[in-house]
Amino acid sequence: MVGIRDIAKKAEVSISTVSYALNNSPRVSEATRKRIQTIAQEMNYIPNMAGQNLRKQKTDIIAVYLSSYQGTFYSELLEGMNTKANELGFDLIVCSGKRAHLFLPQRLIDGILVIDMTYTDEELLKYADLKYPIVVLDRKLEHDNVKTVLLDNRTGSQAAVKDLIKKDVDKIYIISGPQKNYDSIERTKAAVEVAESEKIPYEIIVGNFDETSGYEAGSKIEIESWKKYGVFALNDEMALGIYNYMYENDIDIINQLIISGFDKNKVMQYLNPPIKSVYYSKYEWGAKAVTVLNDLIKEKETEDELIATYYGTN
Amino acid sequence: MVGIRDIAKKAEVSISTVSYALNNSPRVSEATRKRIQTIAQEMNYIPNMAGQNLRKQKTDIIAVYLSSYQGTFYSELLEGMNTKANELGFDLIVCSGKRAHLFLPQRLIDGILVIDMTYTDEELLKYADLKYPIVVLDRKLEHDNVKTVLLDNRTGSQAAVKDLIKKDVDKIYIISGPQKNYDSIERTKAAVEVAESEKIPYEIIVGNFDETSGYEAGSKIEIESWKKYGVFALNDEMALGIYNYMYENDIDIINQLIISGFDKNKVMQYLNPPIKSVYYSKYEWGAKAVTVLNDLIKEKETEDELIATYYGTN
């Protein structure tokens, strides 16, 4: 392992000079800077992060905490985060599971992006009290050191329900996610508002955002043949479950029952008929979240953000 | 930030004693160990990784290098890796993009799992020369310090082609991936062997593992109405592209042309008709890779591994 010392020896200067040279500090002359840098190159010097981290008390690494790697859902989000993070001079690492949760207090990373409901609000607020920079994407949290970058669940949900109503459905089923889930609550609220203001009967069935719960929800929908139904599943996994149930039970998914989803998973467009879904740029979502986190870390003024959503097949 | 020093002061012992106590060393008495540990608890002490890493010259972190987060492909693989890594006392982080590539030489991590063709063989071998523990999942590499955990591409491919032949196809199209891609080469080889030994005409169309290239490959397949064709796409993305092309061009995907894929993506089963695909446990693949990496890090004897594949709709 060649270190800064070895370079100093070879270049016959002090280690501090080497450090300054390698960091392009104006405290060394142009000449020695160049000289040292080429020597470092020749010796294949690579700085030791542990040493740097210890001294600098920062790592320029930020992390996303995911509850699981499952699901196609995250890919685009992560791409957005990664690109923006690199742009801002950070490395992004992705972690899942409770072990990684020590990275932040252990100062291995400079900040976190949370989209993982297995972390409780209390836990996160505790970290926030300790001034660790945190951005959450999966809940609303009130704290000076925590920022939120959330979806505009309202607009998309409203559009979805209005679309169902336009198709002349007689009743709308809203298939919600877990009871305390922020997105689920918001989407439900917006959907209910539209249904009520348009005076369309509606019913809420509680699911938990996975496909099985959608399937089960499907079985709870009572279908009378002379009526037409709209089903607004609050995410696509559940929409898929409902689709499967209806398909297996020979329900006409165009004329008798219309399904709308949320998230615009790729699968939806391969279904026959395809299912409309609320969509938004996961890429932009991820990028925005990182931008806000960066502001937090650099102690710039920063605001909570809202990511726009749209509705359609697009 | 409460550190080991603060605890020492409070407990009125030396910092070395604190360190021993916190690490459950037998060098301190049971009594003081307990005493110090409760004090540490009370003070909310969390060890500083930078300090530990610097001193211990290791981090107990391993990383997966992915070329992108794109695609549902990785989810299960990562779950397998993560679970096994935690079991073995490691944290797993997921990195994508060229920036992260310094983590290893910078000693931020103890070893890497590579499934990212943007890293060249030379690059990896250079690291291997430096004794960094590396496991590759996407190529075959001959080096004492590099182990491979690969798919058994042969068995699955052979089964897929045999299945097509059993369906009485008159000709088989093999849609390959990138020319130098290890998996693609192996799958092609195995497929060709079967076709030749069974004396079925075949043709290879070069794709690049993405959906578009599959679509284009589809357009290159010349269909004569009195013949029946088998198409073996070397991954599911391309199979999907072909499916789309055929669907748009009204080709009968049951009687005129049969598509087989590789990887068993979730989407495949929602297609109508569903497409058969070669499958294998990505979870097991990931877990095995981590096991081998662990052996390498701990300098245990270890072997290259081969992950079994199967064929079907299951």
Add this chain to the structure above:
DNA sequence: TCATACATGCGAAACGTTTCTATTGCAAGC
């Protein structure tokens, strides 16, 4: 000519741990 300023470089401390070696005190063995 002398004081001042500045460019350049050096030495040393610091970051928070772990772990080797040294010291102390006490019990056991003769």
Add this chain to the structure above:
DNA sequence: GCTTGCAATAGAAACGTTTCGCATGTATGA
């Protein structure tokens, strides 16, 4: 009672950097 041995603890060095404060030498201005 005196050595020996061991358990328990303390001291100090080390890991690899960065950065503060200081020293040196040279150029500048009056």
